[in-house]
Amino acid sequence: MFYSEKSLQRLPLPDAEVYYSPHFFDVEESNTYLQELLQTINWKQESIKLFGKLQPMPRLTAWYGDKGYTYSGLHNTPQPWLPVLQRLKEQVEEASEQAYNSVLLNLYRSGNDSMGWHADDEAELGQDPNIASVSLGGERKFGFRHKSNKAQKNIYITLQHGSLLLMQGPTQHAWQHNLPKTQRAVMPRINLTFRNIKG
Numbered sequence: 001m002f003y004s005e006k007s008l009q010r011l012p013l014p015d016a017e018v019y020y021s022p023h024f025f026d027v028e029e030s031n032t033y034l035q036e037l038l039q040t041i042n043w044k045q046e047s048i049k050l051f052g053k054l055q056p057m058p059r060l061t062a063w064y065g066d067k068g069y070t071y072s073g074l075h076n077t078p079q080p081w082l083p084v085l086q087r088l089k090e091q092v093e094e095a096s097e098q099a100y101n102s103v104l105l106n107l108y109r110s111g112n113d114s115m116g117w118h119a120d121d122e123a124e125l126g127q128d129p130n131i132a133s134v135s136l137g138g139e140r141k142f143g144f145r146h147k148s149n150k151a152q153k154n155i156y157i158t159l160q161h162g163s164l165l166l167m168q169g170p171t172q173h174a175w176q177h178n179l180p181k182t183q184r185a186v187m188p189r190i191n192l193t194f195r196n197i198k199g
């Protein structure tokens with residue numbers, strides 16, 4: 001692969017540090033990772049309490065790494081690293097020049113699966129969280145919404161098969177992000193967010 005294809009471009013979001021590489025993994029490598037993760041990850045259908053009622057999350061999830069973590073009000077006990085996750089982690093660490101000790105995986109089975117607006121700003125992620133997000137499978141739109149500047153329009157990008165997105169610095173303070181549902185017929189998509197849990 002040529003260096004330029006791997007290279008991360010800074011996206012023009014004010015009050016943020018966001019970098020994107022659309023073809024961080026080539027198609028063959030991405031296909032192999034997608035199949036291996038579909039088969040080896042211990043996917044779970046978790047529920048969250050919404051307005052006092054338990055609701056199934058609109059996606060499957062799995063949590064691997066060294067430390068437990070609270071996410072969407074759920075305490076996640078991590079499962080030990082799998083070789084495939086360690087390989088991905090090493091590549092992402094090298095490109096982002098950051099270390100990660102955990103990964104949350106999301107499986108969006110269809111266009112009906114989604115993730116609502118949120119910021120990954122839990123105290124366990126430290127002051128300025130470093131999050132590295134790998135996308136595999138069906139292309140989906142990913143939104144950014146500024147928390148305080150109402151004049152700032154939402155920004156949408158398409159997360160491609162084999163792409164890498166980094167959110168660093170003040171990003172989680174100033175912005176929320178989401179993965180909206182889509183009516184389009186889309187292939188299943190796996191997302192991995194590598195994080196560094198403190199303490």
Ligand SMILES: O=C(O)CCC(=O)C(=O)O
Pocket residue numbers: 104106115120133142159177178179191193
């Ligand atoms: O699926 C995605 O690209 C977003 C995942 C995400 O925001 C998260 O896991 O916190």
Ligand SMILES: [Fe+2]
Pocket residue numbers: 118119120177
């Ligand atoms: Fe997130």
